[in-house]
Amino acid sequence: MMQRARDLDAADPIAHFRDRFDLPEGVIYLDGNSLGALPKASRExxxxxxxxxxxxxxxxxxxxxxxxxxxxxxxxxxxxxxxxxxxxxxxxxxxxxxxxxxxxxxxxxxxxxxxxxxxxxxxxxxxxxxxxxxxxxxxxxxxxxxxxxxxxxxxxxxxxxxxxxxxxxxxxxxxxxxxxxxxxxxxxxxxxxxxxxxxxxxxxxxxxxxxxxxxxxxxxxxxxxxxxxxxxxxxxxxxxxxxxxxxxxxxxxxxxxxxxxxxxxxxxxxxxxxxxxxxxxxxxxxxxxxxxxIGMEALVAKSRALSEFFRECVADLDLDLVSPRDPAQRGSQLSFRHENAYALSQALIARGVIGDFRDPDILRLGFAPAYLRFVDIAEAARHLAQVLESGEWQRDEFATRAAVT
Ligand SMILES: Cc1ncc(COP(=O)(O)O)c(C=O)c1O
Known part of the structure; x- marks a missing residue:
């Protein structure tokens, strides 16, 4: 999957716009549907x-x-x-x-x-x-x-x-x-x-x-x-x-x-x-x-490609997709139902993959096409698989709810 992700990034006509954002090192940001990232131009x-x-x-x-x-x-x-x-x-x-x-x-x-x-x-x-x-x-x-x-x-x-x-x-x-x-x-x-x-x-x-x-x-x-x-x-x-x-x-x-x-x-x-x-x-x-x-046409095309790629990467995991399977019928996100969705979202955040949780049981991952790469998608899917397989989400520290989820 990682090689495929690299190929998709190499062919992405709007990949260079990522540099116009200030994104922290070591973070894969799948929450642009909640709070978008910081454009460098906004600071100036x-x-x-x-x-x-x-x-x-x-x-x-x-x-x-x-x-x-x-x-x-x-x-x-x-x-x-x-x-x-x-x-x-x-x-x-x-x-x-x-x-x-x-x-x-x-x-x-x-x-x-x-x-x-x-x-x-x-x-x-x-x-x-x-x-x-x-x-x-x-x-x-x-x-x-x-x-x-x-x-x-x-x-x-x-x-x-x-x-x-x-x-x-x-x-x-x-x-x-x-x-x-x-x-x-x-x-x-x-x-x-x-x-x-x-x-x-x-x-x-x-x-x-x-x-x-x-x-x-x-x-x-x-x-x-x-x-x-x-x-x-x-x-x-x-x-x-x-x-x-x-x-x-x-x-x-x-x-x-x-x-x-x-x-x-x-x-x-x-x-x-x-x-x-x-x-x-x-x-x-x-x-x-x-x-x-960046332009709407390119953003729409990339949004669909990113979420479809993520869906493919997690297809074998035990996850219940609640978003429509057809990318033309959904927004720029994928939501999964899981009884421990909050703990899963917290375990992912601890690994630097920031998505969010929506009460009572939804893990919500947003794909902002302006700054995400396909390698981020492959990496996020790999982390999600590891979190599920290892059971690390069961650690006590991931059970306490913060004021803002
Ligand atoms: C669909 C929808 N409507 C309204 C709002 C709230 O907007 P505001 O905080 O600007 O009132 C949100 C916030 O997430 C939203 O998702």
């Missing part, structure tokens, strides 16, 4: 933002940066425009701001404003918790949950919004975005896609699927840094009509007139609530620029 960019833009420019940098370049005030739109082509959207349909959770609250409100008179929000049990919690936090909403194979049956004319996560965080299963969107539109429902595990390594065509609304994560495959701002999409056809509940001053048509009356800005700018976090936004921008430079 943050130093520049701190020293020149903040230190020297001070408040002037909101309008004009020392030495030129984009100002701070337009960062949410500028970064959103760079994310847009990665998810099949137009530049003016995406904005970078807040967390996925906060954007969900805004867009659930937007969907209700586009569909007055309806109050049901349909989702699936086991969706990422924040998606469900944000539905439950809306006082005027009635939550309805349906298993994924019954989703289309559960759609009827009481449904205001269908809210689904495109790639499931735990299993990696992918919804057919176009089919579900059409089914929802057939009953007059709006659709909101959570792209947190899609944007970056998975082909997404929001406008091709006629999607209405979407949110996505900045700190996973876009490598925007811990707690990076998220992004939100509103299809152009809704720009004139939607409202959202977090009517803060940055979403005002003219924030610096300091008017007493809220008047929404045009388009996705009305999704802004408060002052953008410039340092975090700068790190996200440099992460997004790198992903855009």
């Amino acid at each position: 960019r943050l130093h520049k933002v701190i020293d020149a833009e903040w230190g020297e420019g001070l408040i002037r940098s909101w309008n004009e940066l020392p030495g030129g370049g984009g100002d701070w005030i337009a960062m949410p739109q500028r970064v959103g425009a760079k994310i847009a082509p990665l998810v099949g959207a137009q530049a003016h349909e995406v904005i970078a701001c807040d967390s996925v959770s906060v954007n969900l609250a805004k867009l659930i409100g937007a969907a209700l404003s586009l569909n007055p008179g309806r109050k049901v929000v349909l989702s699936e049990p086991g969706n990422f918790p924040t998606d469900l919690y944000m539905i439950q936090g809306q006082p005027q909403v009635e939550q309805r949950l349906a298993e994924r194979d019954k989703m289309i049956e559960a759609l009827d004319e009481s449904v205001a919004l269908l809210l689904l996560t495109h790639v499931h965080y735990k299993t990696g299963e992918m919804f057919d975005m176009e089919r579900l969107t059409k089914a929802a539109h057939d009953v007059g429902a709006i659709v909101l896609w959570d792209l947190s595990h899609s944007g970056g390594p998975v082909p997404v065509d929001l406008n091709g699927a006629n999607a209405d609304l979407a949110v996505g994560c900045g700190y996973k495959y876009l490598n925007g840094g811990p707690g990076a701002p998220a992004y939100a999409f509103v299809a152009e056809r809704h720009h004139g009509d939607f409202t959202q509940p977090l009517t803060g001053w940055f979403g005002h048509a003219q924030p610096f007139t300091f008017s007493d009356e809220y008047e929404p800005a045009e388009g996705v700018k009305r999704l802004l609530a408060g002052t953008p976090p410039v340092l975090a936004m700068a790190a996200l921008e440099s992460g997004v620029e790198l992903i855009a430079e």
